[in-house]
Amino acid sequence: xxxxxxxxxxxxxxxxxxxxxxxxxxRTGRLxxxxxxxxxxxxxxDLDAFTGTPAPPAGPAAQVSSIVALDGVDRAAAxxxxxxxxxxxxTHPDPDRPxxxxxxxxxxxxxxxxxxxxxxxxxxxxxxxxxxxxxGDNGLLAGEAAGRG
Numbered sequence: 159x160x161x162x163x164x165x166x167x168x169x170x171x172x173x174x175x176x177x178x179x180x181x182x183x184x185r186t187g188r189l190x191x192x193x194x195x196x197x198x199x200x201x202x203x204d205l206d207a208f209t210g211t212p213a214p215p216a217g218p219a220a221q222v223s224s225i226v227a228l229d230g231v232d233r234a235a236a237x238x239x240x241x242x243x244x245x246x247x248x249t250h251p252d253p254d255r256p257x258x259x260x261x262x263x264x265x266x267x268x269x270x271x272x273x274x275x276x277x278x279x280x281x282x283x284x285x286x287x288x289x290x291x292x293x294g295d296n297g298l299l300a301g302e303a304a305g306r307g
Contacts, residue, residue, distance in 0.1 A: 162202040166191075169200050173209070183208070222281045224274040226288060231270040236263035239291070243272060246287050257284060 170177045183189035189208045191198040240261040247257045257276035
């Protein structure tokens with residue numbers, strides 16, 4: 159954890175606020191600060207908590223982004239697949255490092271795009287789940303592809 163300390167003026171400049179606004183936040187207790195002599199000092203941790211900036215991870219953490227593009231997907235299959243993916247994300251065992259997933263379906267092109275952001279292991283696990291569900295003739299999309307023929 160960093161021991162950086164900022165003056166009211168520095169915090170105001172970082173946040174694009176007036177100095178009086180920052181002092182008001184300190185007086186009301188919204189922004190914790192320590193008084194040193196006649197000046198307030200704000201720690202980096204308190205400033206990060208105030209702005210909603212997440213604390214840095216304890217060690218090096220790799221993040222991965224993956225884009226899965228699926229052709230030949232109708233609306234019903236896209237809905238089923240999106241539900242499955244989101245269920246897989248919600249059962250992820252580590253709430254401190256959640257996966258972020260976005261699904262988009264283009265009805266005109268019968269194309270579904272899944273964007274996954276997260277740590278390596280959780281993303282790999284979700285991609286394995288997708289692979290198993292979409293695999294070959296027994297996969298989720300097999301019926302739709304055969305019906306289009």
